[in-house]
Amino acid sequence: MTSPSLKLIVEAALIAAGGPLTLDQILALFPEDERPDRAEVTGAVRELQLDYADRGIEIAEVAGGFRVQVRSMVAPWVARLWDEKAPRYSRALLETLSLIAYRQPITRGEIEEIRGVAVSTNIVKTLTEREWVRVVGHRDVPGRPALYATTRKFLDYFGLRSLNDLPPLAEIRDPEVLLDDQLALETPVEDRFPAIGHQRPAAND
DSSP, X not given: OOXXXXXXXXXXXXXXXSSOBOHHHHHTTSOGGGOOOHHHHHHHHHHHHHHTTTSSEEEEEETTEEEEEEOTTTHXXXXXXXXXXXXXXXXXXXXXXXXXXXXXXXXXXXXXXXXXXXXXXHHHHHHHHTTSEEXXXXXXXXXXXXXXXXXXXXXXXXXXXXXXXXXXGGGOSOHHHHHHHHHHHSSOHHHHSTTTSOOOOOOOO
């Protein structure tokens, strides 16, 4: 029996993984004496991206590596396979997340000062439970308030390779549209459609 091509192995691994795979994780699938070099694996991924160019799924590069996901243009139809709808997050939560993404590291008090209203405990709880934000330190002022920043899971969820992929702040007029559209369209198949992957927590205000 002939060994399958590198491209077929990479494709199968990406589909089976249910989430992003890094180059190192793909390389680790091979015994040391059969291991391709990084350039060969990258080349196989690029070939797959071309193969998928006119299909309903794509291979996207995010912070956590490469993953297979449903294309946004067909997501509304695919979503009808399941009764469960993705949660709609409140404007307050999305504004808070946007401020953390663009002003990080930032304290809860600084967010409240910019927004002009208090940040509810439920918002902070939801963002941390989703693992979109985490405490990265404390501001060296009285009370030592926690400093919040986004995580790699935030980047992966929103289809970003790095924070540099966020649109310039000057171009954003409505953070609710910016992030809520991303929540609906640019998440991986197992996150966008809970019947495929893990169960999503309920949205909180």
